[in-house]
Amino acid sequence: MIDRRCVIRRMTVIAAAAVVSSVSAVRAQSRVKVGVILPMTGPFQSTGAETDAAIRLFLKQRGTSVAGRKIEIILKDDHGVADNSKRIAQELIVNDRVNVLFGFGLTPIALAVAPLATEAKIPMIVTVASTSIIVDRSPYIVRTIQTIPQIANIVGAWAAKNGIKTAVALVSDYAPGYDADNWFTKSFERGGGKVLEHLRVPLANPDFAPFLQRARDAAPNAIFAFMPAGIGGIFAKQFAERGLDQSGIRIVSMSDVMDDDLLNGMGNAVLGIITGGPYSTAHDSPKNRAFVAAFEAANDHRRPNIVAVSAYDGMELLFRALKATKGSTDGRTLVNAMKGMHWESPRGPVAIDPATRDIVQNIYMRKVERRGSELDNIEFETFRAVKDPAH
Helix, strand or coil, X not given: CHHHHHHHHHHHHHHHHHHHHHHHHHHHHHEEEEEEEECCCCCCHHHHHXXXXXXXXXXXXXXXXXXXXXXXXXXXXXXXXXXXXXXXXXXXXHCCCCCEEEECCCHHHHHHHHHHHHHHCCXXXXXXXXXXXXXXXXXXXXXCCCCHHHHHHHHHHHHHHCCCCEEEEEEECCHHHHHHXXXXXXXXXXXXCEEEXXXXXXCCCCCCHHHHHHHHHHCCCEEEEECCCCCHHHHHHHHHHCCHXXXXXXXXEEHXXXXXXXXXXXXXXXXXXXXXXXXXXXXXXXXXXXXXXXXXXXXXXXXXXXXXXXXXXXXXXXXXXXHHCCCCCCHHHHHHHHCCCEEEECXXXXXXXXXXXXXXXXXXXXXXXXXXCEEXXXXXXXXXXXXXXXX
């Protein structure tokens, strides 16, 4: 009898443990874990800060649950170093068992992680890295920011049509810089312009001064510039220090150079600079005005930039896809749900190209102007529903 009682007690304990384990498993399955990989420290930390702030704002406004699933954000700092990013992604996949990877502040980082997403069959939402080839490296990549050719192709054509006959291309020495130079040159020279020199500036700890001097010596009508968001202020400062703002040489650049987040600190030397890009805090729409006001209120008056908008849209895309799949996080199912999705973003209408998994969006030509105490990129021409011309 004693033995039978012991057996019954033991079976009861085992059954109770099984129930607890089952409930824990259900609870674990009810969460959607999003592994966010960003440069929160180092030279590109403004990118990390903007992305993190946008994710927090989205969840504050929309809640932390969708399709019966709780969203859990796991943020990791890679310092902007690809080797760190790859190790972190492995840890997120194996140890944290994330359902989605998100962020990626630079092209080398996205390229390093892409094979891991493919192997694990995990969606990878790229919200910063912009080189055209990124989406080709994994069928699980979907991008919400931009591609370099989307912008550079339009900037080159616009420059050729608007009185600029000669230019010097000055870009950061890495894949997006090469993309920018190639596509600007192609469209600018097709329109009758001539690129006199192609200058490549080191990505880490850039000193633009000697390259700006070479550009000045070439005496072009304009400098076409590209560098990652976050270091355009260094370029603007050295442009003014060398007196190029008084030389008659214009800057016609990618929007990253006149980053909204940093623009107010650049001073009057950047007034009149022309850029092309998919977003400005001054974009005139009710959706954007509400977004900017909420972002600034939540972040001590810090302005959002395209990186923030892309992260906000990345979360929008994830929520919409989870609703469409009724909460399923199967990688292929989730990515297929994202294809062809479209919505109104703070930047204007956007869509995910079902063929390439890249974003389709308006590209705006903008000019830096002072509005009261603020410097703003004021849009003056719109190119609608632009796809990546490289695909």
